[in-house]
Amino acid sequence: MNVNGQTITVTLQVPRDVYDRASQTASRERRPLEDLLSRLLAEGLNVHGTVREVFEQVSAQYRARLRDEGKLSQSADGIMQELHELREKIADELYPG
């Protein structure tokens, strides 16, 4: 195990068929195998976590993004208005006319 900043390099053994499936999926998604395995591991942990744990993680990620975009302090009324406009826009696209 090699610790480097925020990431840790782990060496592990997996069955050949698991490796083959992962390789094929990574190839199909045109992403490095390491990225795919890292994502699968995180998602696997989410499956075992509580709903709150999973939502807390997404919430932290979402709030950080909103903060970067300067939208975190948006008012509730402003959010409701945006969501209302989005609803009408999607409905217009799905049901033109």
Next chain:
Amino acid sequence: MNSIRDELISLDTNEFIFGLRKDVSRPACEILVFDKLSELRIHLPLQILLELQHNLTDEETRRVLLAVMKAKAVTWDYAPAPLELVRTWQQRGAKKGDAVIAAHLEIAQVSYFVSENRHFIAEITDLPFKVLTSEEAVQLIE
């Protein structure tokens, strides 16, 4: 027996958004989504899925949907609501977007729709589903 735990319930997009934002003006959204979801039978219609995708990144959407799968039961409706049903709801006074949601809920026989929009098709009285705020829903669940 508390029927809200046993009947189909749909959460409006705003419940997820306010919950994820941890909006202090809507604390019940976080309680509902983060803590009560596993006790509910969730129905997610196409319109709500598309709205979530517009607000969240692919990664955020995937993780939210993974969390939703931890509900007591979950059904995903990827089919657009029938046009004639949407038109019927529009003729009854609903705006097009709300008419789409109402059509989805009616066809799936959803019993409860939770939304922070207190005006959600409020002009129509004989709805086939009950509209609740997150606060009301949490009280019913508890």
